[in-house]
Amino acid sequence: MRYIVTGGAGFIGSNLVDTLAQHHDVVIIDNLATGRRVNIEHLLDHPRVTFIEGSITDLDLLMDTFPGADGIFHQAAIPSVPRSVKDPLASNEANVTGTVSVLVAAKDCGVPAVVAPHA
DSSP states (O other): OEEEEETTTSHHHHHHHHHHTTTSEEEEEEOSSSSOHHHHGGGTTOTTEEEEEOOTTOHHHHHHHOTTOSEEEEOOOOOOHHHHHHOHHHHHIIIIIHHHHHHHHHHHHTOSOEEOOOO
């Protein structure tokens, strides 16, 4: 099976990738805005893991990456309240527009499942 993990360089996303990569192919999409490369450094040479440094707001990137995926674990976000107060437009772009982009691309590419955390 092939899974996409958005925000896969974050704490939760990287641990999810660790688990999934034991038995499945995994593509990490992360722009490293809040995720950290150190969280996935040990996975970069893993034969089942592909890392794409990019944004979930890039619909073309998502449309190129999602075909053939069996599921998407959507972990990408800017989770900081202080950052959202300081720059609400950037937080909205990542958290709202990014999530809509993931959902649209998943639908258009025929991905059967998107799992996202409940806020």
